[in-house]
Amino acid sequence: MAIAGPIATPSILHEPLTAPLDADRRWMDEAIREAAAAGARGEVPIGAVVVVGNRVLAGAGNASVAEHDPTAHAEVRALREAAHAIGNHRLSKTTLYVTVEPCVMCMGAALHARVARLVYGCPDPKGGAAGSLFDLASDRRLNHRIAVTAGVAEDACRALLQEFFRRRRAPPT
Numbered sequence: 432m433a434i435a436g437p438i439a440t441p442s443i444l445h446e447p448l449t450a451p452l453d454a455d456r457r458w459m460d461e462a463i464r465e466a467a468a469a470g471a472r473g474e475v476p477i478g479a480v481v482v483v484g485n486r487v488l489a490g491a492g493n494a495s496v497a498e499h500d501p502t503a504h505a506e507v508r509a510l511r512e513a514a515h516a517i518g519n520h521r522l523s524k525t526t527l528y529v530t531v532e533p534c535v536m537c538m539g540a541a542l543h544a545r546v547a548r549l550v551y552g553c554p555d556p557k558g559g560a561a562g563s564l565f566d567l568a569s570d571r572r573l574n575h576r577i578a579v580t581a582g583v584a585e586d587a588c589r590a591l592l593q594e595f596f597r598r599r600r601a602p603p604t
């Protein structure tokens with residue numbers, strides 16, 4: 432069997448534009464895959480991907496337990512990997528997709544990175560910093576604002592979390 436040639440790299444210039452909602456759902460599905468993989472590793476199942484145009488720069492799930500690192504949230508890991516990938520600590524024009532509303536730390540990281548847009552799945556009323564508990568995305572005292580779209584694949588994102596915590600609370604059989 433012939434070996435296939437080099438895999439074509441998708442280019443934002445050559446790919447047809449996808450309707451924003453379809454694209455959001457498509458990228459959120461990637462974030463959900465990262466979340467599920469994190470859950471399977473015993474981490475809180477939250478996943479994130481960083482996208483520019485029609486291209487994924489990075490994807491990651493939570494890894495705080497495995498890495499003994501309180502900062503190893505999915506968003507921080509994905510932002511770090513994306514910045515490495517493009518060789519720039521500024522991630523202007525990127526969209527951060529995350530299954531759950533980011534915490535204060537992750538919103539801080541997204542602001543430092545100058546992320547243009549945040550799309551998240553389910554809100555976190557107890558710790559969310561993109562509109563629930565705090566609204567760091569549109570706080571005019573800060574020098575950058577992030578456009579937020581909430582509720583993309585909300586039920587699927589929440590179900591992952593609920594199932595994880597239900598299992599953790601369940602008595603051993």
Ligand code: ZN
Nearest residue numbers: 504534536537
């Ligand atoms: Zn976080």
